[in-house]
Amino acid sequence: MSDIVSRVGVTFPLVCPHCEKPTLALVTSEAHGGGEEEPPYLLEMAECGHCHDPFVMVEEDFGRGWDGEPAVVWPMQQRPLSLQVPQALRHEHEEARQCFSSKAYTAAAVMVRRTLEGVCLDQGVASSGGRPKPLFKMLEQMKDEGKIDGQLFEWSQELRVLGNQGAHFTGTSVSREDAADGLALAEALLDYLYVFSAQFTAFKARRAKAKEDVRGASAD
Incomplete structure (x- = not known):
C-alpha cells in the first residue's frame, strides 16, 4: 500500500455538497484501506468552513500516488462512475x-x-x-x-x-x-x-x- 501522510487538520478548497458554496473543507478524521482486490483508498471526514456540516471524501491510489484531490462521496449527489x-x-x-x-x-x-x-x-x-x-x-x-x-x-x-x-x-x-x-x-x-x-x-x-x-x- 502507498505511504499515506495524515491530512487531519488540512483544508481543501471545494464546493460544499450541503450549502453549495465555495469553501475550505477541514479534514477532521481519516481511515484507509484497500488491498489485493481494490486499490488503496483514503476516507476523510471533513467539515465545511461555511455551514460547518460534515461530509465524507475519498481518494484512491491507482499506482501513481495520492494526488491530493479527494472526491465527495457523502452526501451522494451523483453516483460515482464505475x-x-x-x-x-x-x-x-x-x-x-x-x-x-x-x-x-x-x-x-x-x-x-x-x-x-x-x-x-x-x-x-x-x-x-x-x-x-x-x-x-x-x-x-x-x-x-x-x-x-x-x-x-x-x-x-x-x-x-x-x-x-x-x-x-x-x-x-x-x-x-x-x-x-x-x-x-x-x-x-x-x-x-x-x-x-x-x-x-x-x-x-x-x-x-x-x-x-x-x-x-x-x-x-
Whole structure:
C-alpha cells in the first residue's frame, strides 16, 4: 500500500455538497484501506468552513500516488462512475460535474466535450494520415466500427455541438438544463462502452461455456 501522510487538520478548497458554496473543507478524521482486490483508498471526514456540516471524501491510489484531490462521496449527489471506466475519463467527467456543482454550466459543457474526445482517443480513434481528426469524424468512425450504435452516435453529436457552444464565444451561455442533460448523456455513453458492453461480453462467454459443458456431459 502507498505511504499515506495524515491530512487531519488540512483544508481543501471545494464546493460544499450541503450549502453549495465555495469553501475550505477541514479534514477532521481519516481511515484507509484497500488491498489485493481494490486499490488503496483514503476516507476523510471533513467539515465545511461555511455551514460547518460534515461530509465524507475519498481518494484512491491507482499506482501513481495520492494526488491530493479527494472526491465527495457523502452526501451522494451523483453516483460515482464505475472503476471499469478508465481513470483519465473518470477524472474529466468529475471535473464536468464539479463545474456543474459550481453553477459554471458553460464550463461543464466544455468538459463534457473533452470527455467525449477522450473516449474517442481511448477507443483508438485518433488520427488520419498522422493528422488529428475532427471530433465529428472520430465519432463517425466509432459508429462505422460498431462501437456505438445510431442512437449513441446521435447523442454524442449533440454533446459535441453543446461543447462547441460552450467553447466558442457566441453571446449565448449554456443553460443549467442543457448542462445537466449533457452530463447524464456522457455518463450513459461511458457506462455503455466500459461497463455494459464488458458485462454483456462476459455474459455471452459464460453462457457459451455453460452450453459447451452441457454438450460435453451429453457426449459422455
